[in-house]
Amino acid sequence: MLELFPSREAGPFGRRLKRERGARIPVTVVTGFLGAGKTTLIRRFLASPEGQGTAVIVNEFGAVGIDDALVRDAAEETILLGNGCLCCITRTDLQLALRRLLIDRERGVVPNFARVVIETSGLADPAPILQTFSTDRALGGEFHIDVMLAVADAVNGGATLKNAAEARKQVILADRLIVSKSDLAAAGLDSLTRYLQKLNPRAGIDVAVGGALNPERFIAPATAERSGFIAEAEHSDGISSFALHWREPIEWTGFARAMETLIALRGPELLRVKGILNVAGCRGPVVVQYVQHLAHPPAELQSWPDQNRDSRVVFITRNIPEAQIRDLFAAVERLVSHGA
């Protein structure tokens, strides 16, 4: 339908965006196990100038909403999801809460918040939260996850990560890792940092001192940390991460077909796929993101972040060896290049 009104200014994926989130509302997701220091981190952010105009959504698991009471003073608007873990029955609650925020803002019932922070319950699996923001039909047209943080505390973090698969998954899927309570356990800091690095070598690690993190690091989009695209890691729990690279511009059709095939065959095991592509015929890089069977609409940016023009895609998968995905891409590429 839109080819009725073509534009030389737009690319094959629509208006070229200045940044990945376009005009959508930026979201910071804060994960981390129970007691890791998520609420303190959020409170300190809300107290900073950068934290002005932030709406907070708190997901409490089971108990009374204590954390909600802690952040309510500072936030523009706090919504408590009390029905359990975000990853399970309350994903719909999260959608409803975010939609309510939008409607209330439009009606002027809540202030004009410019950012959303979601504090997950300690037990939350981040993948369904990522899915919530994946498509226009969900909330992807209005909100964009700029960064997903995982908080681990220097006192108990190491033990928690060793004992709890949920905690490890939070770290593995995060864009940025925050070590908290470093003032309480300076001795354990190095070993925790090394362990975090091993679990997720592509994420930067920041240390929160006295519960405070540089506010910029609380909100800076994850795209700024794409230098980690070369990282590869093998994890416990059958999870592995690796990156595919292409030096030459790629044909979108081939890439899209390969991803469609992968999603159809192994969708539930694609925990997170994120990358920037040098697509033949596009001026700027094309950002792609997949969470399990859901694909974000691809978006072309106005310019490349640096001189590197390689296509780079990071896969975080469960029980899918890297070789299988490489073989699949190679096979689909051959088929497409032969006009299949």
Added chain:
Amino acid sequence: MLTKDESPLTKGYQPVVWNFKLLAHDMLGGFGGMGEGMSVQIAPDGRRIVWLAHESAPKNFTAVDVSDPRKPKVVCQTDLPHANMRSNSLETAGDLMAVAYQTSKKDLQPAGFELFDISKPENPKSISFFDCSGPHSRGVHQLWFCDGEFVHCASGSRDFVPTNPNDDQFYRCVDVRNPSKPVEIGRWWMPGTRQGDNVMPPPRHPIDKGYRAHNTNVYPQRGDRCYLAYIDGGMFVLDISDKANPKKISHWTNSPPYTGFMHTVVPLFDRGLMLVTDESTENNAKDWPKLIWILDARDETNLVPIATCPMPDHRVYAQAGRFGAHNIHENVPLPTAWQSDQIVLGTFFNGGLRAYDISNPYQPKEVGIFMPPPPAGAPAGTIQINDVFVDERAIVYAVDRHVGGLYILEMDF
């Protein structure tokens, strides 16, 4: 249920900045009541100068050095000869500037437009004055001048006797290729608005603002077309391939049932689209809704409205000053003007400056809002953002109609 005190409808104006970055704000020496003429010149010495028309006397125009958009500097501010006139519109082409003069009553002087040599921005030199005064004329309200050759304007004339006194300004094309001797070469008015026409005068609108010309846009992509907004008469596409004999190609209006005052027509040539704006002229949103319309213009003889840019609840804004559409960035065909057929930037008085993504023209989406706090001394207690211009660096200039002067912004979406 909200109580009256809690209701956002009674809370009034709340500043919002969303996806714009304010780089600088200049109150222009205390004369910050700005009109709807904005143009960017690169002066011979390399400085970037934005020329700004004032809404009303005592000032004529102001030039601001915006070479560093974070540090604007007023380099020139001139006075009008008297208080019963205004110079609400101006345009530059190279080192030439045309300034519109409109008097508050008919048969006053000076009514017309003046051409200036602005090669030295601190010292604009008058080249000539084109007189449009007359017993039924207030002179020129608005002009379009981008090619250095022709001024297209909304003007009265000594020999034009309107059928209704509100219908005094019509489309005129003036040849200024010899800038010291401007010569009218063509004109067009809506049939029925001039005494002696062989059709009946048009019916009046409940809010009668006149069947008269406003914006008179002409673009090199279609140099044989004038996109003419005609206030209560809607808008016209004119064939000006013979400038001496403009001919109507098509007409579109939204009023009634809307409340008239069509203001600007901007064609998006590549896309076969057209942007049409209304102007809000009544305080407290009494003439709501005033909108930016998107027309399917693939067939210029059959213009089809397909969408409007969404606006917030007018009741929130209906408490002080004007609220509603007015000027948009017009893709002025100058090397110093930003060109976009994906983003529309419009001014909405107390609704501030708003940006819309029209990549899907059926579903325009708001992507940015700039509603700063009311400037000191704002008579309406709110901003009244009046006009916008975007330079080729994508730096946004927006002006306030009452006191706020110039806001310089970056788009962040």
